[in-house]
Amino acid sequence: MGLFFCLxxxxxxxxxxxxxxxxxxxxxxxxxxxxATYSWPALIMLAWTLLFTTGGKIPGKxxxxxxxxxxxxxxxxxxxxxxxxxxxxxxxxxxMNISAGTPVVISIWMYRESLTPLKMAAFGxxxxxxxxxxxxxxxxxxxxxxxxREGR
Numbered sequence: 751m752g753l754f755f756c757l758x759x760x761x762x763x764x765x766x767x768x769x770x771x772x773x774x775x776x777x778x779x780x781x782x783x784x785x786a787t788y789s790w791p792a793l794i795m796l797a798w799t800l801l802f803t804t805g806g807k808i809p810g811k812x813x814x815x816x817x818x819x820x821x822x823x824x825x826x827x828x829x830x831x832x833x834x835x836x837x838x839x840x841x842x843x844x845x846m847n848i849s850a851g852t853p854v855v856i857s858i859w860m861y862r863e864s865l866t867p868l869k870m871a872a873f874g875x876x877x878x879x880x881x882x883x884x885x886x887x888x889x890x891x892x893x894x895x896x897x898x899r900e901g902r
Contacts, residue, residue, distance in 0.1 A: 766827070784827045792820065 766787055773780040799808060808816075854873070858865055 781828065784824070788820065788824055788827065 770780050770783060773783050854869070857863055858869070
C-alpha cells in the first residue's frame with residue numbers, strides 16, 4: 751500500500767507542476783493555485799480528523815510536525831513554481847531537481863552520514879551543470895540584445 755501512495759504522490763506532484771506551468775503561461779495566479787492546492791486538502795483532513803477520529807484530539811507533537819512539514823511542502827511548491835517560470839523547461843526541471851541536494855546535505859549533517867567521494871562528485875557535477883545552464887542563459891540574452899541592433 752505504501753508504494754501505491756508513493757506512486758499517487760508522484761503523479762499528483764507531476765500534475766501540479768503541469769497545472770502550474772499552464773497557469774503561468776496563461777498569466778494566471780499560479781501562487782494562488784499553490785495555496786489552494788495545499789489549503790483545501792489540509793482543511794478536509796482537519797475536518798475528517800476532528801469529526802471521525804475517536805476523541806477528535808490531535809496530539810501536540812503531531813500538530814507541530816504537521817505544521818512544519820506543511821510549511822516545508824508549501825515552500826518547496828513555491829520553489830518549484832519559480833523554477834518552472836524561468837523559461838525553458840529543461841532549466842526549470844534541473845533547478846527543481848537540484849533542490850534535492852538540500853535534504854542530502856542536511857541528512858549528511860544531521861545523521862552524520864559519511865561523505866563519500868561519489869556523493870561529493872555527484873553534487874559537484876549538479877552544481878556545475880546549473881552553472882553551465884545559467885551561463886548559457888547569459889549568452890542567449892546577450893545574443894538577443896545584439897540581434898535587434900545589427901538588424902537596423
